Amino acid sequence: MTHALLVDDDFDLRALVSDYLQRYGMRVTAVADGASLKRLLPVGGYDVLLLDLMLPDANGLDLCRWVRSSVPALPVIMLTAQGDPTSRVIGLEVGADDYLPKPFEPRELVARINAVLRRSQGQAEAPMPPEVLLRFNGWTFDRLARQLTSPDDVQVALSNAEYRLLCAFVEHPRRVLSRDRLLDLSRAPGVDITDRAIDLAVSRLRGKLGDSPQQQALIRTVRGEGYVFDAEPTAA
Secondary structure, three states: OOEEEEEOOOHHHHHHHHHHHHHOOOEEEEEOOHHHHHHHHHHOOOOEEEEEOEOOOOEHHHHHHHHHHHOOOOOEEEEEOOOOHHHHHHHHHOOOOEEEEOOOOHHHHHHHHHHHHHHHHHHHOOOOOOOOEEEEOOEEEEOOOOEEEOOOOOEEOOOHHHHHHHHHHHHOOOOOEOHHHHHHHHOOOOOOOOHHHHHHHHHHHHHHOOOOOOOOOOEEEEOOOEEEEOOOOEEO
16 A cells, blocks of 8 residues: 655645545555654655645755665655746755646546656666665765765765766666656656757766777767766765
């Protein structure tokens, strides 16, 4: 049985959503604030988090970051009255798996829960190395903290898109990945990405990895096929 943790300060919405999800065979734990989330989440057993953006004691974006560092694999759907594109993109950038503006149809929420659960189960079956801390060619990549450190011990900032792209590469080293495959591996839910956007993201990531004509490239272009991450990550 799917167990959802619902965090929203609107009593009526908590009651409505809880009742509806239970009719679909889900178990729901509903709380009103960020403090309750932080108290309940570590003891866990939850399959999905439904998180309001505006809470009386906390900012939903900050809570989403905390959840991502504490329980990285837990799918997060943000619920908010702020449905503008900027708010939606920020929510996805800090690690939310989906973003549902209020008011919403309960049936749509059920569909989105099922979709993020399917995606998370698919990711669990992917050929992802279990190690969190990886090293390659002098670089250190902490996937849990989302930190990339150069051979000179300088921390390199990664955007969320660059982080997902690097994860895709280290999980499939020395294999040709087409643009379509990279789209599937690195796409944030709810965000449309083009082939051109993948090329630009690869270019930015190459720049941060220090790839240049004067040295061996970590990310090679295979003409007409895609890209290859030309290193073998090892557990640090």
